[in-house]
Amino acid sequence: MKEDSGPAAGPAIAVEGLHKSYGDVHAVNGVSFTVERGEFFGVLGPNGAGKTTLIEIMEGLRSADSGSVSVLGRSPWPRDTSLLPRIGVQTQASAFFVRLTAAEHLETVAALYGRDRKRARETLELVGLTDKAKTLVDDLSGGQKQRLAIASALTHEPELIFLDEPTAALDPQARRNLWEMLREIRTEGRTIVCTTHHMEEAESLCDRVAFVRAGEVIALDTPASLVRGLNAPTRVLIPTAQLTPEQAKGLEGADEVATEGLSTVITTRAVGRVLAAVGGLTELQDVQTRTATLEDVYLELTGTEYQA
Ligand SMILES: Nc1ncnc2c1ncn2[C@@H]1O[C@H](COP(=O)(O)OP(=O)(O)O)[C@@H](O)[C@H]1O
Ligand SMILES: [Mg+2]
Incomplete structure (x- = not known):
């Protein structure tokens, strides 16, 4: 029997009592939360707070020292290959097939997931890179590379998408286009977990946000409730x-x-x-x-x- 059979089967993510240290650095220090299906969930906080470590544990890229993680009803560690087609990952440091063009790169990624060239082209269009289809990945600008990384996380239409500072290298127009795109993806019922340093972005996109500081979640709520709570x-x-x-x-x-x-x-x-x-x-x-x-x-x- 399948462990997980669709939207009604519990939260998208549940983490409980998560800890992760690198030597003396306690990067994640007892984190617990749940992300509901279809939710746009923001992870916010200063550099070094532990956001990337936390996300990489949920993605199955790192193991936690202790605590439990459930992603789409399964444990991402030890590596669970059945999760791969169901999640999309844009990491903070993305890697590409450098000798390929943008379109070829995306077609290769799509092919890994059994998707065709048409879908690869659609995704390229979605992130506004159609005019760069024939440009070598190495010759793309920082912002264009970032959009290609996001496209690589989306081309197989995953249920759950992790984005780690997706708009960091984008100019204001490209950032707004990306927000628009993320809003659309959200209306398709997918779950998105996203880190960002742009509070305006988080406020307009996220259903809930978790503020992380020194490895701990210090606040978790809707942006509106958090702002109201300030009583400013x-x-x-x-x-x-x-x-x-x-x-x-x-x-x-x-x-x-x-x-x-x-x-x-x-x-x-x-x-x-x-x-x-x-x-x-x-x-x-x-x-x-x-x-x-x-x-x-x-x-x-x-x-x-x-x-x-
Ligand atoms: N691979 C690693 N080895 C050692 N220390 C690390 C490693 N990755 C992150 N750290 C440390 O863990 C802490 C949290 O880092 P990170 O999760 O990248 O935070 P954020 O994404 O919020 O900036 C920082 O102090 C960072 O220096
Ligand atoms: Mg980070």
């Missing part, structure tokens, strides 16, 4: 030419008033009242409001300088 005030920015700090100080609901560059900045927990009051004094057209984002959660949790 809203900042209202008005050009100082339209509203001076002195005027702002008298407004109902203003907790704090400061100037930043050419703006008067009101910090408030009653943004509706402040906007109503500001609206009575000046045009609201030039007024900006800033609420907390996942980046603020990152700063609060990791206590480190945010680096995109």
Whole structure:
């Protein structure tokens, strides 16, 4: 009998009490969580936090020292070849068949999984590399190589996809195209586990995120809940030419008033009242409001300088 027979068969991933050390470095220090099927799950945290180690254990590329891992109902270690066609892996350091063109590389990968050239071409199109089909892999730019690595993880249409900093080398346009693509893949019911340093990306793509610091999961929730949990005030920015700090100080609901560059900045927990009051004094057209984002959660949790 098959151990796992479809979508109803438990979570996509379950890790429990995971530990992994490299010599003195405790890279993963007692991690437990579950990723549901169809979920877009983010793993966030500073460099060296243990994200890649954690992902590679789930991928079956590394063994854990202790703890248990279940991926699509099976144990990825010792190596389980039946999992290979069901998962797609983009590692942080990708390898290619260097003497091949982009299309040939992808056709080779597709062939390994019993998929045809047509599917390889479709995947190339999906990551926006059709015009580079005939370019040698070695001659691709960093961002193009990264897209090819992602295509290599997707061409066999796996149920579960691991992406380790997929947008790291991409320019803003390529990054947005990739987000769009990942959103689409998600609507097909696939499960995605993704690490990133881009909080905006995580906030817009992930159903839930786990913040990792020094090998431990220090927070795990939906981006919205994590942001709400900060209970941070809203900042209202008005050009100082339209509203001076002195005027702002008298407004109902203003907790704090400061100037930043050419703006008067009101910090408030009653943004509706402040906007109503500001609206009575000046045009609201030039007024900006800033609420907390996942980046603020990152700063609060990791206590480190945010680096995109
Ligand atoms: N193969 C390895 N040998 C020794 N130490 C490693 C190895 N891989 C990672 N580390 C160490 O383990 C810690 C976690 O690394 P990693 O999992 O790559 O973190 P992240 O992906 O969050 O940057 C770091 O201190 C790193 O230096
Ligand atoms: Mg890493």
